[in-house]
Amino acid sequence: MVPETASFVDARTVRVGDQQLSGERILVATGSRTAVPPIPGIEDIEWDRPHQRLELDDVPESLLIVGAGPVGLEFAQIFARFGSHVTIVNSGPQIAARADTEAAGELQAALEEEGIEVVLNSGVDSFARSSDGITASVGGRTVAVSHVLLASGRLPNVEELEPDRIGLEIGRGGITVDDRQRTNVDGVWAAGDVVAGPMLTPIAQYQARIAVEDMFASSSSRRADYSALPTAIFTDPELGDVGLTEQRLWSRATTSVSSASVAVRHARANTSARSTGLYKIVFDRETRECSAYSGPRAASDIVGSITPP
Numbered sequence: 001m002v003p004e005t006a007s008f009v010d011a012r013t014v015r016v017g018d019q020q021l022s023g024e025r026i027l028v029a030t031g032s033r034t035a036v037p038p039i040p041g042i043e044d045i046e047w048d049r050p051h052q053r054l055e056l057d058d059v060p061e062s063l064l065i066v067g068a069g070p071v072g073l074e075f076a077q078i079f080a081r082f083g084s085h086v087t088i089v090n091s092g093p094q095i096a097a098r099a100d101t102e103a104a105g106e107l108q109a110a111l112e113e114e115g116i117e118v119v120l121n122s123g124v125d126s127f128a129r130s131s132d133g134i135t136a137s138v139g140g141r142t143v144a145v146s147h148v149l150l151a152s153g154r155l156p157n158v159e160e161l162e163p164d165r166i167g168l169e170i171g172r173g174g175i176t177v178d179d180r181q182r183t184n185v186d187g188v189w190a191a192g193d194v195v196a197g198p199m200l201t202p203i204a205q206y207q208a209r210i211a212v213e214d215m216f217a218s219s220s221s222r223r224a225d226y227s228a229l230p231t232a233i234f235t236d237p238e239l240g241d242v243g244l245t246e247q248r249l250w251s252r253a254t255t256s257v258s259s260a261s262v263a264v265r266h267a268r269a270n271t272s273a274r275s276t277g278l279y280k281i282v283f284d285r286e287t288r289e290c291s292a293y294s295g296p297r298a299a300s301d302i303v304g305s306i307t308p309p
């Protein structure tokens with residue numbers, strides 16, 4: 001390994017420090033970094049990136065987290081359990097925006113039960129430094145905290161690669177690739193957070209496997225297909241899912257489609273005596289396509305149909 005920042009010299013060569021490395025094929029997997037939202041006053045306060053929160057000597061007295069995606073939710077629970085007073089602010093109508101609404105609601109209830117304050121449909125309007133910390137204007141009220149953590153989005157690490165040198169196409173959310181992870185430049189592939197699309201570990205791993213197979217296998221027919229990828233948010237309870245959400249199913253459904261959701265007794269709920277969470281299967285009766293959401297729940301068996309809203 002060469003512990004340096006790489007930038008393109010040409011489509012077969014990168015510069016790393018004072019040396020140049022060449023290869024017939026290049027895979028770009030430079031990941032992402034915290035995006036800084038354009039909130040008035042943000043330049044006047046000190047804020048943290050998630051990885052900085054892992055290197056703290058002291059537990060913050062109070063923490064405002066901007067963004068209720070996987071990163072924001074995991075850190076909210078970690079610091080609430082360490083003893084911080086945590087407020088999480090999310091501009092959208094539900095936490096874990098990509099997740100099933102019902103499952104996200106269960107997770108929100110579990111976090112609130114632990115004392116985490118969740119503010120939805122509201123961004124931070126402005127920040128200001130105060131004598132004993134930071135004040136944030138959130139939906140017309142003032143929230144005073146000792147620390148702020150930004151978790152409202154990530155940006156792909158493309159600038160240092162100097163992509164213009166090889167004419168690498170960069171879209172709105174990252175490097176543009178086809179379903180074999182090929183970029184527009186012959187001999188250059190890309191995978192993971194640096195690619196436009198969801199920034200999640202299972203997706204990065206999946207794309208890397210497809211790219212490497214396409215780069216080196218003599219014949220590869222594998223194409224990226226995101227219709228049934230498992231994802232996970234490592235809170236307690238965890239929120240795991242695979243396939244379409246109920247909301248996505250309805251949004252693409254024709255009038256002839258009918259579906260069912262089923263909540264069933266969850267073996268882990270019985271052993272851990274949890275009262276929150278659900279296990280949910282949503283399936284399209286016509287195509288038999290199926291999705292699942294999981295979390296422990298001590299519930300009696302429920303099997304029922306759901307109808308489109």
Ligand SMILES: Cc1cc2nc3c(=O)[nH]c(=O)nc-3n(C[C@H](O)[C@H](O)[C@H](O)COP(=O)(O)OP(=O)(O)OC[C@H]3O[C@@H](n4cnc5c(N)ncnc54)[C@H](O)[C@@H]3O)c2cc1C
Pocket residue numbers: 004005006007029030031032050051070071074157160161191192193194199200201202204231232233234
């Ligand atoms: C705090 C946090 C919590 C998360 N929690 C979850 C979760 O619960 N579930 C989930 O699915 N995902 C989660 N994610 C997302 C997950 O970590 C990423 O999707 C995944 O790490 C992406 O892998 P990657 O290899 O594309 O990029 P990375 O893991 O970011 O690796 C990219 C590497 O490239 C290096 N690099 C960058 N530019 C250059 C350059 N020019 N030259 C050389 N090297 C360079 C970087 O330093 C880095 O080491 C979380 C992310 C964060 C930050």
